[in-house]
Amino acid sequence: MTIPIDPSRCPRCGVPNACTMAAGRPDEPCWCAQVTIPEALIASLTEEARGTACLCAACVAAANVSTPVSDTVSDTVSDT
Numbered sequence: 427m428t429i430p431i432d433p434s435r436c437p438r439c440g441v442p443n444a445c446t447m448a449a450g451r452p453d454e455p456c457w458c459a460q461v462t463i464p465e466a467l468i469a470s471l472t473e474e475a476r477g478t479a480c481l482c483a484a485c486v487a488a489a490n491v492s493t494p495v496s497d498t499v500s501d502t503v504s505d506t
C-alpha cells in the first residue's frame with residue numbers, strides 16, 4: 427500500500443508533525459531544530475519521505491527512548 431507523502435504529516439504515524447517549515451513559516455524556529463533525530467529513525471523512512479516530510483515529536487521522542495526502531499506503531503489513520 428502506498429501512502430502519498432504529506433509534508434505536514436509524520437511519515438511514520440501520520441499525525442500532523444507541527445513543522446513550521448511545512449506550515450509555510452520557515453522563519454519560525456521549529457521544534458525539530460531543538461531535538462536530536464536518531465539516525466536509525468531517519469534510516470527507517472523511505473527515500474521520498476526523508477526529503478519531503480518531517481517526523482512528529484512523538485516518533486522522535488519514542489525513538490530516542492528505544493533506539494532500535496521497529497514498526498510497532500499502530501496505524502491510527504482511518505481508512506475512508
Ligand SMILES: [Zn+2]
Nearest residue numbers: 436439482485
Ligand atoms: Zn510520528
